[in-house]
Amino acid sequence: MTEFWLISAPGEKTCQQSWDKMMMATTHTTNLSTNNKFNIPDLKVGTLDVLVGLSDELTKLDTFVESVVKKVAQYMADVLEDSRDKIQENLLANGVDLVTYVTRFQWDMAKYPIKQSLKNISEIISKQVSQIDNDLKARASAYNNLKGNLQNLERKNAGSLLTRSLADIVKKEDFILDSEYLLTMLVVVPKINYVEWQKTYETLSEMVVPRSTNLLFEDHDSGLFSVTLFRKAIDDFKHKARENKFTVRDFQYNDEEMKADKEELTRLSTDKKKQFVRSAGVLKSTSRFLICIKIKIESLICGLIKEHACAVLQGPLVRWLKVNFSEAFIAWIHIKALRVFVESVLRYGLPVNFQAMLLQPHKKNVKKLREVLYDLYKHLDGSANIIDAAMDIPGLNLSQQEYYPYVYYKIDCNLLDFKF
Numbered sequence: 001m002t003e004f005w006l007i008s009a010p011g012e013k014t015c016q017q018s019w020d021k022m023m024m025a026t027t028h029t030t031n032l033s034t035n036n037k038f039n040i041p042d043l044k045v046g047t048l049d050v051l052v053g054l055s056d057e058l059t060k061l062d063t064f065v066e067s068v069v070k071k072v073a074q075y076m077a078d079v080l081e082d083s084r085d086k087i088q089e090n091l092l093a094n095g096v097d098l099v100t101y102v103t104r105f106q107w108d109m110a111k112y113p114i115k116q117s118l119k120n121i122s123e124i125i126s127k128q129v130s131q132i133d134n135d136l137k138a139r140a141s142a143y144n145n146l147k148g149n150l151q152n153l154e155r156k157n158a159g160s161l162l163t164r165s166l167a168d169i170v171k172k173e174d175f176i177l178d179s180e181y182l183l184t185m186l187v188v189v190p191k192i193n194y195v196e197w198q199k200t201y202e203t204l205s206e207m208v209v210p211r212s213t214n215l216l217f218e219d220h221d222s223g224l225f226s227v228t229l230f231r232k233a234i235d236d237f238k239h240k241a242r243e244n245k246f247t248v249r250d251f252q253y254n255d256e257e258m259k260a261d262k263e264e265l266t267r268l269s270t271d272k273k274k275q276f277v278r279s280a281g282v283l284k285s286t287s288r289f290l291i292c293i294k295i296k297i298e299s300l301i302c303g304l305i306k307e308h309a310c311a312v313l314q315g316p317l318v319r320w321l322k323v324n325f326s327e328a329f330i331a332w333i334h335i336k337a338l339r340v341f342v343e344s345v346l347r348y349g350l351p352v353n354f355q356a357m358l359l360q361p362h363k364k365n366v367k368k369l370r371e372v373l374y375d376l377y378k379h380l381d382g383s384a385n386i387i388d389a390a391m392d393i394p395g396l397n398l399s400q401q402e403y404y405p406y407v408y409y410k411i412d413c414n415l416l417d418f419k420f
Contacts, residue, residue, distance in 0.1 A: 002413035004102055004360050006038060006336055007406050008344045009377055011353040018355040025376050026359065032369040036103045038356040040337050041114050043121075045352065051342050054118055058339045061126055062409075065332045068133045072328055073415040075140060076321040090322050091415070093329045098413040103358060105333055112334055122338060125331045132324045143317060161188045161222045166251055169217045174226050175253045182209070183234065187225045188247040191218070197225065197246060204240040207233040224249075336409055343407045347380075354407075373406065381405040 009018045019037060026032045045051070077087045093101035107114070112121050166186065175184040189197045202208050207230035217224045229237055238248045337356070344354040361369050402408060 002099065004358055004411040004413070005033075006340055006356065006358055006409045006411055007373070008340050008348075008354045008356045009406050010344075010348040010380070011355055015353070015355040019357065022355075022357055022376065025372050026369060030365070030368070030372065031362070032365040032372060033359040033361045035360070036358045038105055038337070038340070038358040039107065040341050040356050041107045041109075042352070043114055043338075043341050044117050045345055045350065046117055046119070048346075050117075050119060051346055054122065055339075055342050055346060057119075058122060058335060058342060061122060062332070062335050062339060065125065065129045065328065065335055068129050068136070069325070069328045069332050070415050072132070072136060072321055072325045075136065076318065076325065077416055079143065079317060079321065087416070090318070091325060091329075092322070093326050093333075095326075098329065101329070102333060102411060102413065103360075105337070105358075107337065108330065108334065111330075118338060118342065122335075125335060129328055129331050132328050135320075135324070139317060139320065161217070161219055161224050162247055162249075166224070166249065169224065170226075170251075170253065172253065172255065174214070174216055176228055177253065181230055182228055183231050184226050184228050184253075185234070185237070186216070186249040186251050187227060187241060188222050188249060189225055190222050190245065193245060194223065196244070200244060201225075201227055201246075204244065204246075205229070205233045205236040208237065333411070336411060339409055340407055347407060358411075374404065377404070377406040379405075 009022065011018050012021070023035060027035060046054075073087075073091055076090060080087055080090070088097070091098060096104075112124060114121075116124070170186070176182045187197075187201075198213070201213055202210055209228040212226075212228035214226050215223050216226055241248050340356050341352075344356070345352060348354050359369070402410075
């Protein structure tokens, strides 16, 4: 499971005793979970009024930051497309996988100085994540426009002969050009009507050039035929063709327009790829240089090549997503730490004396673990029942918020809509 329970309990004579007591109940005899201490530094407490107000603000901020973390993760999965199986390799926090970061959490003193008040720290996180959210919207809009334009052009070059672009099918030599009297038309003919077309196309109207039809292209259902006729017979020919279930495509050969369409498709495709894959040319030149280094440092060279390859082959959008996913996820876990601290002080009182603990429930023992924790801590709050918000009890409104006699917050590291 990638779900963690971040809990806290008041210290006994020492916080270590609280830890030992929880470990004894959950692992030494029953092995219900994998547990780690969750290190929270000595933060500034402030006044009770500030803590009460901050508790509500942190609840909202937690929800907002989690939503941004999930948006960045999901958008990275969307951008990587065919590389979705490698998405977990890119969802890192401080260069390590999410489980490792959470279980070995250390407060980032540089980003969130503990000399600041709790409210200031929460505001720093709020501003940081709001900026990530705004930047994501801008980058996503630009990328989606690019992707949409490319898909529109690709649709024009695929699909049925009745609707698709013909620019990549026909050639200049298929047409009579610059003639005052003659014109080459393109007709889509169902495969079952090929014989009928060959028999009748010359007589569909007057002034059709005999033996002028050629099959230029065919797909599963139809074929694209060319036919030459006099310009004055165009309207009559179109009418008679339609009566015979032949479809005349409205197409005029223009070399410059067709070239421009192809170049636009190539440009959009290249621009899209650049967002997540860059040219490996630099990597090749670096590799040639590294080959000249002495063999005795070959292992070091291999490491450098691999590291350089990762940097070179990731485009600007994926690099931005990786960096800012890490920043947002780190901010989110710091919010969890703030919530545990504030709630523990409000529940257990001053001086600050509690042990924060991170439990990873074993999948088949979730219910049993909840019961064991309740028995262990029920003396802290007799009004708290072992009721899960997921339980639907008529007449009881839990506001989708679980409440237990101990401080509890869930951290779910499965951030994507699809399973791997």
